[in-house]
Amino acid sequence: MIDPAAIRRQFPFLKRIVDGKPVVYLDNAATVQKPQAVLERMRRFYEEQNANVNRGMHPLAEEATIAYEEARKTVADFVGAKHPSEIIFTRNATESINLVARSFGETLKKGDTVALSLLEHHSNIIPWLQLKERKGIAIEWIGLEQDGRVDIESLRNILEKKKTKLVSVTGLSNVLGIRTPLEKIIALAHAAGAKVLVDAAQLIAHASIDVQTLDIDFLAFSGHKLYGPTGVGVLYGKRELLESMPAFLGGGDMLESVDQNGFIPAELPRKFEAGTPSIADAIGLAAAIEWTTLVCVDAIHTHTKNLLAYARKKLSTVKNISILGATSGNDLLGCISFITNGIHPHDLTEILGRKGICLRAGHHCTQILHKHLGITASARLSVGAYNTEEEIDRCIAAIEETILFFRKS
């Protein structure tokens, strides 16, 4: 069990007062707040250790390089990678997926298939549509059950055609808050000879992921949704896969040698880290991971899961609200989305926002899912380690008040 009061004291952002009251931040699926430990670590880097990595011979450059490489090791341990060189630092989950599409994707031919689910965020759709334009690959869509869970039969049918080279799926929907059955998906995909990319942008903050146990080929996530800074993301890839893939961005530090005719790429992970990386952000991400470990990762996951179940129960009693997707199950994590009869989600969240209650509204970068659900927008409530039942109560009361106001006017 975590002590929410003790956790909250570690997040300076939560001291913000809006409309005379402390802010209620329930937009954690968009980005989470950062604990003091992360802010302090990044400040210390800039104040005491700032130097470029992998280049200078002076001791401070070496110190910065050591801190950066230790951050890589922290991330590798956190996701259960066999070796730190399987961890590539990128800018965010979006860039990690683009890296795979631009590098692994180059090895695909016209007619090869990439399978995506209807749940996917645009970050896990557009890079593949771009690859379709570039190389003539095909995209197949894994359908959903009535309640929004991934339809495994639909995946089976796609894989039976024996053209699928990659199944690229989210680990947790950023709208329905439904976890995808990764074990089943990965087993089926591998049996059919396809690789699997897991977009863990949401899952990473709500469940432990062990890439070796799950036998994941590629895993992508962002630091800023895991109590870390913006500006850093992670791509995990199995070593033999990353080694066989061409470099993505070209520039300094990603090469072993170059002459007027060509270049030899550097060993992993540098092959995929052209130019000066987001050094302080990577170190900040490691500090965030250390912070979650210090608090207790499992306790954070249990807390956010219980809180979401509480929010779901409370929301389901509010008149004129329809919750999207499955209503019960052990696989519901992170966020809950809903529509309100008679109020556009933008209006609702704007009014709540003025009272200091932060929810998100819109299509949440999932236009295809929203179209499938027959709507254009929804409101989303998403939880983090520092949220409390009192905050959920305040949010629900404000939603009820707003609905009443709109019905009267």
Ligand SMILES: Cc1ncc(COP(=O)(O)O)c(C=O)c1O
């Ligand atoms: C499921 C999912 N995938 C990918 C992303 C993209 O993350 P980022 O914008 O940090 O690259 C998000 C962001 O909300 C997401 O929810």
